[in-house]
Amino acid sequence: MKTEGEIGKPLPRIDALEKATGVASFTTDLKLPGMLHAKVLRSPYPHARIVSIDTAEAEKLPGVRAVATYENTTECCFNSSCSEANPPAVPVEDEQIFNRELRYVGDEVAAVAADTEETAKRALELIRVEYEELPAVFDPLEALKPDAPAVHPCFIGNNIAGMAKLPMGDLExxxxxxxxxLEEQFKLPVVKHCQLETQAAVADYSASGHLTVWSTTQSPHPLKNLLAKLFGMPASRVRVLNPPYIGGAFGSHVGMSGKAEPIAAALAMLAGKPVRFVYDRKEDFIASTTRHSGYITVKLGAKRDGSFQALYLNAVLNTGGYANAGPDVTAVLGVTNISIYQIPNVFYDGLCVYTNTTTAGAMRGFGNPQGNFAVESTVDMMAERLGMDPMELRLKNTMTPYAPWLPPYPCATCGLAECMEKGAQKIGWADRDSLLKNPGHGKVRGIGMAAGTHVSNSWPFAVEFDNAYLAVMEDGSANLAVGVPDMGQGIATTLSQVAASSLGIPMDQVSIVFGDTASTPYDIGSHASRTLYSAGTAVEAAGRDAKQKILEFAAEQLKTEPETLTLENGMILADGEPRMTMGEAAHLIHRANRQIIGIGQTVPFNAPPWHAHFAEVEVDMETGQIEVLHLAAAHDVGRAINPDIVEGQIHGSVLQGIGYALSEQIVYDKKGRQAQDSFHKYYLPTMLETPDIDVILVETNEPSGPFGAKGVGECGLVPTAAAIANAVYHATGIRFHEIPITEEKMLDAIKKKEKE
Amino acid sequence: MKTEGEIGKPLPRIDALEKATGVASFTTDLKLPGMLHAKVLRSPYPHARIVSIDTAEAEKLPGVRAVATYENTTECCFNSSCSEANPPAVPVEDEQIFNRELRYVGDEVAAVAADTEETAKRALELIRVEYEELPAVFDPLEALKPDAPAVHPCFIGNNIAGMAKLPMGDLExxxxxxxxxLEEQFKLPVVKHCQLETQAAVADYSASGHLTVWSTTQSPHPLKNLLAKLFGMPASRVRVLNPPYIGGAFGSHVGMSGKAEPIAAALAMLAGKPVRFVYDRKEDFIASTTRHSGYITVKLGAKRDGSFQALYLNAVLNTGGYANAGPDVTAVLGVTNISIYQIPNVFYDGLCVYTNTTTAGAMRGFGNPQGNFAVESTVDMMAERLGMDPMELRLKNTMTPYAPWLPPYPCATCGLAECMEKGAQKIGWADRDSLLKNPGHGKVRGIGMAAGTHVSNSWPFAVEFDNAYLAVMEDGSANLAVGVPDMGQGIATTLSQVAASSLGIPMDQVSIVFGDTASTPYDIGSHASRTLYSAGTAVEAAGRDAKQKILEFAAEQLKTEPETLTLENGMILADGEPRMTMGEAAHLIHRANRQIIGIGQTVPFNAPPWHAHFAEVEVDMETGQIEVLHLAAAHDVGRAINPDIVEGQIHGSVLQGIGYALSEQIVYDKKGRQAQDSFHKYYLPTMLETPDIDVILVETNEPSGPFGAKGVGECGLVPTAAAIANAVYHATGIRFHEIPITEEKMLDAIKKKEKE
Incomplete structure (x- = not known):
């Protein structure tokens, strides 16, 4: 990889030492003077109406400072994901802080703030609630039936929270x-983000009427606006900030963190004291957003030569009790999965459906992994039907730059073919049929692959813009202020590299302020793999702006034209000759009564990253256990600003993909209760399940991205499940239309196949 | 007073409720996890060299985490006032964190950080220091003699830390x-600021190499640069912030707060833990800057008609052990006191002299009160010699706009004559000689006056510029970020009014971030009566910039030209007709993927405020007690942005002026020890000494100031002492050439006069 300033260098993360030594500060670490602790009473029913609620006994308990219910909090309806979808989509505002009608087991009924967590817990037991149970529905196909219970009144059909229809060409x-x-149906499970830090907020309402909320949110600025609306305050009086770290998020904290922020804020206002509300792990599992489960149908038509002619993709997604990001997820599932290949005739038909299960929302991949599992399994089956090598089939149809496609922005760069070729080489694809398929001990091995694409941003699907300040100090160092949070992905480091390189100074001269609405300009938050791609454009623009101003000043000093000057690694050069250090220039500017402030204000574009994953698996035919031995993940990331951080992103998301493929799921019992509500019951991959992961970075230099970068944060998850399922098929001849492929399912299928 | 938007309205201070309810946070309130407490060992000698220092026993004491001395801290020399004087002045950098040679009783020798304050104190007793005593000098006239001990080696004469020579016309x-x-000599005392909160800092040095210092500083940004230089770090890695409040300052925290910041930072780096260092009151008295004492000679020549012909002003100021702001103070004393009247021939000759007393530095008025007492006492004497009414004499000579004068900027506005006329009316000047001069009980009364001027800024005497961000929110409210601290003067409120009015929205829609180098652009700090005048120009510019951008957007929406639109009180009007609210426009802008950010970058000018004080005093001829009965303070403030805040500033500074005139002083014994080192020994005026204070605001609409405003923060102190001394003369016929006029001095003088 070519470096350019600090671009392309695997620099250590700026938060590494603080996190490694345990001194990094997270929301759960905060202690304010007089701070109270909150606990929430949650619905035991999947669908019920509150007939009456009596908090008198709870309020009498010594140490209880406030009890919040729908009776003393705002009626204002909102969408907790802070969705600002653009037409034709419309943000669905169907939630309240405390809903009068409860729509899933875990829905918020009341909250208590008390001197200690224990007191708050005891107070919950003293709240008397009379519920009227209502009929419930848990499956989205059931929920669509005309006689199904209505989770919400809907205008466009029973329980339809949103829909997306994306046509191109003539499908018929x-x-x-x-x-x-081929026409295949697939079923996807409910899974969870399992970020380390649960939803957390500390709210302080000052005597002067300013609300400050420290929280785990991935979108401080949009949340600031939403809290202002909820509490009827000017947005400038609300400050939302990360403290500054977030212990992972993966979409679970897009907008609100569960309802940690509005509940902490409401209680702080009622009690007149700061309030801390941290979800326990059970609350995280049952009462914060999940990945959308659902049903996907893929109908794929090809000519005998392998050229794809038509793709019909249908998704029915279960968004649970509230819409949240569901309509947006439904759209992204379609946009991404009809765009991997050049197919002249496509139609996507997506439905987002309410049920009485935990609300589904944003989760790494945002619908794409669901669709990818279905589409890429079907492509694999098509290859078999055509008698073609699955990679050959994919290469034949792969997208190329500026080929016609459905997304409302061009495909300017596409490294998919290169990803496939390099990944295939790494995994030994050419020899996959001569692979040692039977290593003994009743085990079989196979290699599978899947390809995919994603977005780098939410433009033009939602409100989308970014801003950055880059203030140059008297000594030539610079302070970057940008509104994004760093939820653990290392973006503070990567954006500092962008700033340093754009301005032309070394990385160690740049400091960064982020995740704080009071000290940074607007940013829509960290999601949609957008943070580097999108905020990076504003940071790059701010750097260029500052550099231009410095060179103009230096040109005056050096009696030359700015165009003859460059600023590189802290040195101003004229026609390549060093003339003045950045520190000297900055000091002179300071003494000339001026601070150089670079301003970046951008409306970032969008661009597809591309990826091909190759998995080698080993299946124990006696136990059904599946082990991923090797995973080669080739990614067109446009440009790897910090290759180590990019690799880290891909490693983590591959692991989540392995869990998605093989072990993770939440199921509901007949009373709508979540069977998996802890790490003991929910099977995350551990180090034991971690294969050798080879990351291959393909650089196509996306013209719309900062220094050529595209999105990467979600991509590693997208094709992992399909690659594994296709490898399982290669090993066993057994095709799964449903994930996770648990040991039980695998063993059942092996037995069933043996009987055939 | 005419209002304009929120300008001219006595709005409540935005910090009022927090401060009244006791929840406002000051540096001394901060508690960080693992925070240590610091104590400092101070020189017992006025002048000594450290021969050896042994900290071994102190380090062994359980609970001691770090001991700092000159042996393990930087040798880097600095000026703790962060002076950035422009030529011909030069910042004198004559201090180190721990000086090898000690130059006053209280100079820092060593510092200890320990788990508790008690442990730190005990550790100080275990530090063994061998001192070599050196000859000391305490009086600046003595210090100038060729054979006086050298406090510092100086190039331009014995113990001369700085000088100012300001000539105009032909003095001879x-x-x-x-x-x-007339040629008169005056003597001025050492006095202290007596701000409520002592010098305080909490320093945290992070694992990632970032230094954060919360402190009481009046100049966060310049101090950030200085700390970066001291500790060899990029300035962008240092963050200095107020938390956010300061319990008063009055100049005592210009630059560093004593040495609280560098000592806390050095200890934090040595100990690897956060360190809190709060001066006790004794340290505040003996080891933080004082007002300059000294000697002033006034030679004033007038024609018989009263027209002043020549003024020679000579000042010899005692800056104590280190230069600090002394050279700047020396210059300002001259600039301000030769500019009250139109005098064709003037010469100011100022010397700033080292002695072995506590360092003198910035204090409200910055040299001006010293000079004013001398000049305005002399003018009073001249009136008597001429047989003229003192006000008549002053009115005859008063400065007028654009008249020739010495400051390097024009006098664009001058309301001094109006101040005199209105103040005179309020105090009953016309009847002063028919006043009840003998109210009985051995008391006599008199009325005196004094006039003065000041600066509104430090331009062009020092580096001077200002910046502001004004970020408009999605709902049309706005967040102002500006680098000034609010040290209690209410500037956060006043600047919010400027922002609101400049942008065209109501005050309650504006929030403000201040006193934090990480989240605000550069500002040189709060001093020189500059904060509103100077930062206000950047805030006003940012508001205009944002308004212009909004009106351009609205014009597109309304299909008209921006010039036809105005934005007032949150409403966009076309030719005076309401067309769109600010909230509607801001929401549309947000949905159009944009944030309006107003940027203000200014090099503020300078402008003279004007003032005339009239005091009525009552002297008890039996005890010598002097009571100020009534004080009328008429001030040309350009424009009173918030009249209540302006009045508050004048009330407070008048009180400090009364203390300066009558009771406050610090004297040194023969061993250089401060006799007054607590509020028990140092006589501040209390409510009992507070007269009726009438504030009269004169508005001249200074064209260079924000909405016409000029500086006001220091002005109430300037002419108070002279007005009182002149009133004492009017009452008793006794002229004082020295303040404070204590009961003892008054009684001695009465007795002496009775003997004559």
Missing amino acids: KGFAESDII | KGFAESDII
Whole structure:
């Protein structure tokens, strides 16, 4: 990889030492003078109406400072993901801090703030609630039936929270011209983010009427606006900030962190004291957003030569009790999965459906992993039907730059073919059929692959812009202020590299302020793999702006034209000759009564990252256990600003993909209760399940991205499940239409196959 | 007073409720996890060299985490006032964190950080220091003698830390053409600021190499630069902030707060833990800056008609052990006191002299009160010699706009005559000689006056510029970020009014971030009566910039030209007709993917505020007690942005002026020890000494100031002592050439006069 300033260097993360030594500060670490602790009473029913609620006994308990219910909090309706979807989508505002009608087991009924957590817990037991149980529905296909219980009143059909219809070409004609048509149905599970830090907020309402909320949110600025609206305050009086670290998020804290922020804020206002509210792990599992489960149908038509003619993709996603990001997720599932290949005739039909399960929302991949599992399993089956090598089939149809496609922005760069070729080489694809398929001990091995694409941003699907300040100090160092949070992905480091390189100074001269609405300009938050791609454009612009101003000043000093000057690594050069250090220039500017402030204000574009994953698995035919031995993950990231951080992102998301493929799921019992509500019951991959992961970075230099970068944060999760399922098929000849492929399912299928 | 937006309205201070309810946070309130407490060992000698220092026993004491001395801290020399004087002045950098040679009783020798304050104190007793005593000098006239001990080696004469020579016209000719020439000598005492909160800092040095210092500083940004230089770090890695409040300052925290910041920082780096260092009151008295004491000679020549012909002003100021702001104070004394009247021939000759007393530095008025007492006492004497009414004499000579004068900027506005006329009316000047001069009980009464001027800024005497961000929120409210601290003067409120009015929204829609180097652009700090005048220009510019951008957007929406639109009180009007609210416009801008950010970057000018004080006093001829009965303070403030805050500033500074005139002083014994080192020994005026204070605001709409405002923060102190001394003369016929006029001095003088 070519470096350019600090771009392309695997520099250590600026938060590494603080995190390694345990002194980094997270929301749960905060202690304010007089701070109270909050606990929440949650619905025991999947669907019920509150008939009456009596908090008198709870309020009498010594140490209880405030009890909040729907009776003393705002009626204002909102969408806790802070969705600002653009037309034709519309943000669905169907939640209240405390809903009058409860729509899943765990829905918020009341909250208590007390001197200690123990007192708050005891107070919950003293709240008397009379519920009227209502009929419930848990499956989205059931919920669509005309006689299903209505989770919400909906205008466009029973329990439909949102829909997306994306047409291109003539689907009927496409299928008519196809030689082979496959139609497959897939079922996807509910899974959870399992970020280390649960939803947390500390709220302080000052005597002067300013609300400050420290929290785990991934979107401080949009949340600031939402809290202002909820509490009827000017947005400038609300400050939302990360403290500054977040212990992971993966989408679970897009907008609100569960309801940690509004509940802490409401209690702080009622009690007149700061309030801390930290979800316990059970609350995280049952009462914060999940990945959307659902049903996906893929109908794919191809000619005998392998050229795809038509793709019909249908998704019915279960968004649970509230819409949250569901309509947006439904759209992204379609946009991403009809865009991997050049197919002249496509149609995506997505439905987002309410049920009485935990609300689903944003989770790394945002619908894409669901669709990818379905589409890439089907492509694998098509290859078999065509008698073609699965990679050959994919290469034949792969997207190329500026080919027609459905997204409302061009595909300017596409390294998918290169990803496939390099990944194939790494995994030994060419020899996969001569692979030692039977290593003994009743085990079989196989290699599978899957390809995918994603977005780098939410533009133009939602409100999308970014801003950055880059203030140059008297000594030539610089302070970057940008509104994004760093939820653990290392963005503070990467954006500092962008700032340093754009301005032309070394990385150690840049400091960064982030995740604080009071000290940074607006940013829509960290999600959609957008943070580097999108905020990076504003940071790069701010750096360029500052550099230009410095060179103009230096040109005056050096009696030359700014165009003849460059600023590199802290040195101003004229025609390549060092003339003045940045520190000297900055000091002179300071003494000339001026601070150089670079301003970046951008409306970032969008661009597709590309990825091909290759998995080698070993299946124990006696136990059904599946082990991923090796995973080669080739990614077109546009440009790797910090290769170590990019690799880290891909490693983590591959692991989440392995869990998605093989072990993770939440199921509901007949009373709508979540069977998995702890790490003991929910099977995350551990180090034991971690394969050798080879990350291959492909650089295509996306013209719309900062220094050529595209999104990467979510991508490693996207094709992992399909690659593994395809490898399982390669090893065993057994095709799964449902994940996770647990040991039980695998063993059942092996037995079933043996009987055939 | 005419209002304009929120300008001219006596709005409540935004910090009022927090301060009244006791929840406002000051440096001394901060508690960080693992925080240590610091104590300092101070020199018992006025002048000594450290021969050896042994900290071994102190380090062994359980609970001691670090001991700092000159042996393990930087040798780097600095000026703790962060002076950035422009040529011909030069910042004198004559201090180190721990000086090898000690130059006053209280100079820092060593510092200890320990788990508790008690342990730190005990550790100080275990530090063994061998001192070599050196000859000391305490009086600046003595210090100038060739054989005086050298406090510092100086190039331009013995113990001269700085000088100012300001000539205009032909002095010799001026005196030659004068009919009457008076030459008077005056002596000024050492006094202290007596701000409520002592010097305090909490320093945290992070694992990632970032230094954060919360402190009482009046100049966060310059101090950030200085700390970076001291500790060899990029300035962007140092963050200095107020937390956010300061319990008063009055100049005592210009730059460093004593040495609280560097000592806390050095200890934090040595100990690897956060360190809190809060001066006790004794340390505040003996080891933080004082007002300059000294000697002033005034030679004034006038024609018989009262027209002043020549003024020679000579000041010898005692800056104590280190230069600090002394050279700057010396210059300001001259600039301000030769500019009250139109005098064709003037010469100011100022010397700033080292002695072995506590370092003198910035204190409200910055040299001006010293000079004013001398000049305005002399003018009073001249009136008597001429047989003229003192006000008549002053009115005859008063400065007028654009008249020739010495400061390097024009006098664009001058309300001094109006101040005199309105103040005179309020005090009953016309009847002063028919006043009940003998109210009985051995008491006599008199009325005196004094006039003065000041600066509104430090331009062009020092590096001077200002910046502001004004970020408009999605709902049309706005967040102002500006680098000034609010040390209690209410500037956060006043600047919010400027922002609101400049942008065109109501005050309650504006929030403000201040006193934090990480989240605000550069500002040189709060001093020189500059904060509103100077930062206000940047805030006003930022508001205009944001307004212009909003009106451009609105014009597009309304299909008109921006010039036809105005934005007032949150409403966009076309030709005076309401068309769109600010909230609507801001929301549309947000949905159009944009944040409006107003940027203000200014090099503020300078402008003279004007003031005339009239005091009525009652002298008890039997005890010598002097009571100020009534004080009328008329001030040309340009424009009173918030009249209540302006009045508050004047009330407070008048009180300090009364203390200066009558009771406050620190004297040194023969061993250089401060006799007054507590509020028990140092006589501040209390409520009992507070007269009726009438504030009269005169508005001249200074064109260079924000909405016409000029400086006001220091002005109430300037002419108070002279007005009182002149009133004492009017009452008793006794003229004092020295303040404070204590009961003892008054009684001695009465007795002496009775003997004559």
